[in-house]
Amino acid sequence: MQQLFAIFAARRHGMAAVLGTTLLLGVLVVWLMPERYKATAQVLIELKSPSVVSSSVVVANQTVPSYIATQMDVINSTRVALRVVDQLRLAEQPAWKARWQDEADGLGELRSFIAHKLQDAVDARPSRDSNVVSIVARAHSPELSAAIANGFARAYVETNLDLRVDPARRYSDWLEERSAGLRTRLEEAQARLSAYQRKHGIVNADDRMDIENARLQELSAQLTAVQAQQAESASRNARRGDGDALPEAIQSPLVQNLRLELARKQGLLDDLRERYGARHPEVRSAESEVASLRRQLDGEVRRVASGLGSSDQTNAQRVAAAQSALDAQKARVLALMASRDEMQVLLRDVQAAQRALDTVATAQSQSELEGSAQATNVSVLAPAEVPIEPSAPRPALWLAIAFALGVALAIAWALYRESRQRPVHSVRDVYEHLGLPVLGQVMVGPALAAPTPTRPRLGRGARRSLFNTSP
CATH class of the missing domain: 1.10.287 (Helix Hairpins)
Structure with a gap:
């Protein structure tokens, strides 16, 4: 540790320059980085599926994790994102059209492009030991971040209802066709029975x-x-x-x-x-x-x-x-x-x-x-509010990261320079690296010390440099 401190003390000016440069770069990055805002909407997922004709169907305890994970996939699905695009009319905004032209060269569908971008900007986070899911949306505008978060919450509720209602409607249509055939079959059976009773004169x-x-x-x-x-x-x-x-x-x-x-x-x-x-x-x-x-x-x-x-x-x-x-x-x-x-x-x-x-x-x-139900087991617990302060960049965090990185770079620079050109920092260096016995040590005060343009260095000609040095 004394050796390290000696190295750091000897190269303190260079290390300070490295650290200052890193901090300056950190400040520059914070200044150039665009502001991003984060809005959060909370959705409550009940573990009971409401039914209009029977008692509620309770989700089994062993299936709760998979059920919540399934709901996370639904929130992050393209279907929900496309519904948000339609609700917010993002495809009609010139900014999104220009971005589509710049990034995708106008290839594909604009709605799908915007939906994928929204999926990248939205993150669904289930709460620990809770049925509350947080929908976090990030955007360069505070109003847009809140609108996207609330849009995903509403779109998820509507999609969840559609996922329950659509199969019931299709099943109802199939049952209607099936009931028509069964009704015809019943009428034919009743006609055969009536004809047989008339033929044999049987009433009861x-x-x-x-x-x-x-x-x-x-x-x-x-x-x-x-x-x-x-x-x-x-x-x-x-x-x-x-x-x-x-x-x-x-x-x-x-x-x-x-x-x-x-x-x-x-x-x-x-x-x-x-x-x-x-x-x-x-x-x-x-x-x-x-x-x-x-x-x-x-x-x-x-x-x-x-x-x-x-x-x-x-x-x-x-x-x-x-x-x-x-x-x-x-x-x-x-x-x-x-x-x-x-x-x-x-x-x-x-x-x-x-x-x-x-x-x-x-x-x-x-x-x-x-199929005509309007209730679902998902409800918006807390809509997203327009954030007041940006969530990124965070100057304190970035400066702390820049400081830590600068310290690490400074230490690495000092050790690198020490490995390329090793000077003598103490009496111990003379004994360990030159192999010469030390007969004595003269302590020179600041006022009496003669200025030395260069410090003695080890390596080729190290011994000559050492003995040519002024006392």
């Missing part, structure tokens, strides 16, 4: 099916009852040979009276036989009465038995009729079931077409509402 298949099923169950029950009666009559008919044992004959009042009368006459005949013998006229008369009663009884029993045969035939006919009616009803039910199944297929086609049309209609209604 379920109600008619219930009626026919009830009729089928009723006929089945009647057939069962008739079959039971037939079985019973057949059993009685099988016992018709033993007429006295038939329940109908036993239960018949006439048969019972005839049997009672026959028993009474038979008892009277037996008494007369015991009393008068078998050839007595009274006995003959009693036997004739008994025979007549027996013939009457047998005739009544035969009549009852013959009635059982006709009843059996009647029951058989009833069974056949009931069976025929049951078979016809079964065929009717099966035909109705087949018709109902075919109608159910047609009905399902109608229902499917109706559900599809309802779904598309609901989505179309929602898309139309979203």
Whole structure:
């Protein structure tokens, strides 16, 4: 450090010249640099997307950084810049036309040229741990910088709304075309169902099916009852040979009276036989009465038995009729079931077409509402104000930079000069660089010191220069 300080002290005049020159250049740059103004507009980005038909859609926490980064890209996009150009009518200003001619030779489109220049002059900066985005615009005019910042804020809000509304409108148009086809499909399905119902005379298949099923169950029950009666009559008919044992004959009042009368006459005949013998006229008369009663009884029993045969035939006919009616009803039910199944297929086609049309209609209604929405999740929090003082150049900063650069250049100049021509600055230099022992050191005051036009220097002839120096 002593050696460095010695070098700096020896070359202080040159270093001061380098530092002064650098500071002078810094002042010149600050004086020649045009003034630039910076205006800042703040935009608030909500993490909820408003919906006119449902609850707000909340952006997931893990997608917040990417969502904010996407919004930064939207702000810096050409679409937003072109909207700013149109809002501020920059393409109509002669200054921009002249700049376009000078820098691009009139090539390309003027609006795109201005939009690219605005993109270079605008910077979107998201706040840390916040949903506020700062839109910083720089320009040579304070009014223009504020106008550009506010223009980008408004254009970003409008573009964000368009990015939500335009897809909804296109989707609504597509849904309208789709709903027309589905409506035609529904009408065709309903026409097929109506034609089938008219052809088969079906108003309500379920109600008619219930009626026919009830009729089928009723006929089945009647057939069962008739079959039971037939079985019973057949059993009685099988016992018709033993007429006295038939329940109908036993239960018949006439048969019972005839049997009672026959028993009474038979008892009277037996008494007369015991009393008068078998050839007595009274006995003959009693036997004739008994025979007549027996013939009457047998005739009544035969009549009852013959009635059982006709009843059996009647029951058989009833069974056949009931069976025929049951078979016809079964065929009717099966035909109705087949018709109902075919109608159910047609009905399902109608229902499917109706559900599809309802779904598309609901989505179309929602898309139309979203397409006509005027709300977005972005709003201007603080518009840019016209700056009072320029943001660049900053004299203090530039002078500080020039001073630091000047110090660095001065040190570099001193070290460079020291490496090209090394003088002797101290006794230590004599010992280290010349390799000569130092016998003593004479301190000369300012008044007694003899002026020396040149200082002793190392290198070629360094030793001779050292000893030719005045004490």
